[in-house]
Amino acid sequence: MRDHSSKFLIPALVLGALLAAGCAHQPVGPKPEPARVAQAFGLPGCEVSVPMQREEALAFADSIGIPELAKSAKWEQANSLLEQGSNIRRVRCQNGDNFFGVFRGTVLLLRFGSMLYNQASTPPNNSSKPTPLRGAA
Numbered sequence: 001m002r003d004h005s006s007k008f009l010i011p012a013l014v015l016g017a018l019l020a021a022g023c024a025h026q027p028v029g030p031k032p033e034p035a036r037v038a039q040a041f042g043l044p045g046c047e048v049s050v051p052m053q054r055e056e057a058l059a060f061a062d063s064i065g066i067p068e069l070a071k072s073a074k075w076e077q078a079n080s081l082l083e084q085g086s087n088i089r090r091v092r093c094q095n096g097d098n099f100f101g102v103f104r105g106t107v108l109l110l111r112f113g114s115m116l117y118n119q120a121s122t123p124p125n126n127s128s129k130p131t132p133l134r135g136a137a
Contacts, residue, residue: 075112
């Protein structure tokens with residue numbers, strides 16, 4: 001008599017592997033705006049996120065290796081600029097320049113939390129922690 005459990009085991013394993021692979025490639029971090037938004041901000045070749053809450057920005061900064069952001073003078077400056085109509089967004093550029101920005105309308109008021117990344121180690125969707133270049137602040 002044949003063991004029927006093996007005919008269910010292999011499809012279940014394949015399905016599990018496909019689900020795990022799909023989850024591993026989900027973007028991490030704030031959702032990006034369409035490319036036209038970066039163009040409007042004067043940041044061609046960059047990806048600009050949707051507006052972020054302060055807590056979201058700090059949590060994301062911590063996840064990418066900037067845990068001290070909340071204690072920095074730039075964070076204090078960013079908070080002082082936040083008022084009605086201003087927001088924090090994450091900017092990730094093709095040239096490796098990555099930062100948070102305080103925007104009002106289409107004007108970038110302040111860059112902070114900057115890191116430069118090695119292009120080879122920074123996936124387009126922020127799916128893993130990139131490796132900062134030495135000397136980047």
